Each structure stands twice: as C-alpha cells, then as structure tokens.
Amino acid sequence: MSSNHADRRSALAWLGAGFGATFLTACGSSPAEAKGFKVTYSDAEWKKRLTPAQHYILREEGTERPFTSPLDKEKRKGTFLCAGCGNALYSSETKFDSKTGWPSFYAPLRGAVGTSTDFKLGYPRTEVHCADCGGHLGHVFKDGPKPTGLRYCMNGDAMKFRPA
Numbered sequence: 001m002s003s004n005h006a007d008r009r010s011a012l013a014w015l016g017a018g019f020g021a022t023f024l025t026a027c028g029s030s031p032a033e034a035k036g037f038k039v040t041y042s043d044a045e046w047k048k049r050l051t052p053a054q055h056y057i058l059r060e061e062g063t064e065r066p067f068t069s070p071l072d073k074e075k076r077k078g079t080f081l082c083a084g085c086g087n088a089l090y091s092s093e094t095k096f097d098s099k100t101g102w103p104s105f106y107a108p109l110r111g112a113v114g115t116s117t118d119f120k121l122g123y124p125r126t127e128v129h130c131a132d133c134g135g136h137l138g139h140v141f142k143d144g145p146k147p148t149g150l151r152y153c154m155n156g157d158a159m160k161f162r163p164a
Contacts, residue, residue, distance in 0.1 A: 039085040039133040050084060053157045058084045058135035061118075061127070062155075066101025069156020074103070077164040080154075085133040088112060089159060090152070098144070098151055103159070105152040106144045113152075115140065128152060 041049065046059050056062040071080070080090040080103070089112045090105045098104035111131055118127040118139075128137045137158045144151030 037130075037132060037134040039087075046084070051157070054083045057155045057158045058082075058130075058133075058137075061120075061136040063138075064102075064155045064157050068101075069103060071103045071156035071159060071161055072101060074161055076161075079109075079162045079164070080105075080159045081162055082130040082133060082135055082137070083158055083160050084130060084135040086160075087130050087132040088162075089130065089137070090154075092164075096145055098153065100151075100153060102138065102153045103156050104144070105154065106146075106148045106150055108152060113137065128154070 043059065047055055050058060053064065057064060074092070074095070077092050079088050079092070080095075081088055088109055090108055094105045094107045096104055096106060108128075113128050114131045114134075115126050115128055117124050119125075126140045128140050129135060130137060135158060136155075138152065138154040141151045141153060142149060
C-alpha cells in the first residue's frame with residue numbers, strides 16, 4: 001500500500017472520530033443542574049416525578065425526534081407549561097407552525113424562560129430553559145416570524161398544555 005493511501009485512510013479515520021465525538025456530545029451529555037432555581041429536586045426525585053422522555057429532555061438536555069409530539073399540532077387557545085414544574089412558558093397566541101416538527105413560538109411569557117449558550121454541535125446555539133426549574137426546553141433561532149423574528153423551537157415532551 002502506498003503512503004498516499006495510508007495518509008488518506010489516516011485522515012479519514014481522524015475525520016470519522018471527530019464526527020463521532022461531535023455526534024455523541026450533541027446527544028445531551030451534561031444534565032441540567034439546579035443552580036439557584038426556585039424549584040429544585042434531587043435527580044432521584046426528578047426521575048420519580050417525570051416520565052423517562054421528560055427526564056431525558058428536561059434534565060439530560062436531550063431532544064425528541066421531530067414530528068412526534070402532539071403539542072406540535074395543538075391549535076387550541078391556552079398556555080404551554082413546563083412539564084417539570086408547571087411554570088407557564090408560552091401563550092398559544094405566539095405559537096406558529098415552523099414546519100420543523102417541534103412546537104414553535106415567537107415569544108415566551110415574560111420571565112418564563114432563561115437562555116444559555118451551548119456548543120454541543122461544535123458551534124454556538126442559544127439553549128432555552130425553564131426559569132423556575134432550569135429544565136432544558138429547546139433552542140431559540142433568529143429565523144422566526146414577526147414581530148420578534150425569533151423561533152423558540154421547543155421539545156413537546158418538555159411541556160404540558162393547559163386549555164384556556
């Protein structure tokens with residue numbers, strides 16, 4: 001085998017390893033920690049209070065598969081709440097169909113959410129979490145409709161719906 005083929009294989013192996021590491025870290029490697037939030041529980045208590053899917057998203061910063069949440073198609077008037085603590089997060093009046101497969105909103109209720117920067121995919125994204133319990137909800141992007149131009153792309157399993 002020529003050294004050119006060996007160099008190419010080595011480069012491909014390093015590329016594959018880099019992609020694998022990026023993919024694995026993108027899948028929620030660091031659980032949400034309670035740092036000064038109004039609602040706090042131990043991990044064991046969160047596991048008792050939440051379904052496995054809710055725990056994966058809210059406490060392990062996971063992401064549900066697109067087009068799997070009934071809340072993506074929810075059209076009634078009402079309020080979307082944090083599935084972890086019941087904090088009111090979004091009004092149905094700010095919900096829109098982003099065609100991404102996740103419930104999307106152009107604005108949260110005042111003081112309902114907080115944000116931080118995550119680099120799990122190798123580039124900065126703005127993560128959205130519940131202001132009361134710190135649970136991971138999703139991410140916010142700058143490609144939404146007027147009046148804000150923002151798209152709060154939320155995991156349906158991180159929320160519950162309360163009809164008006």
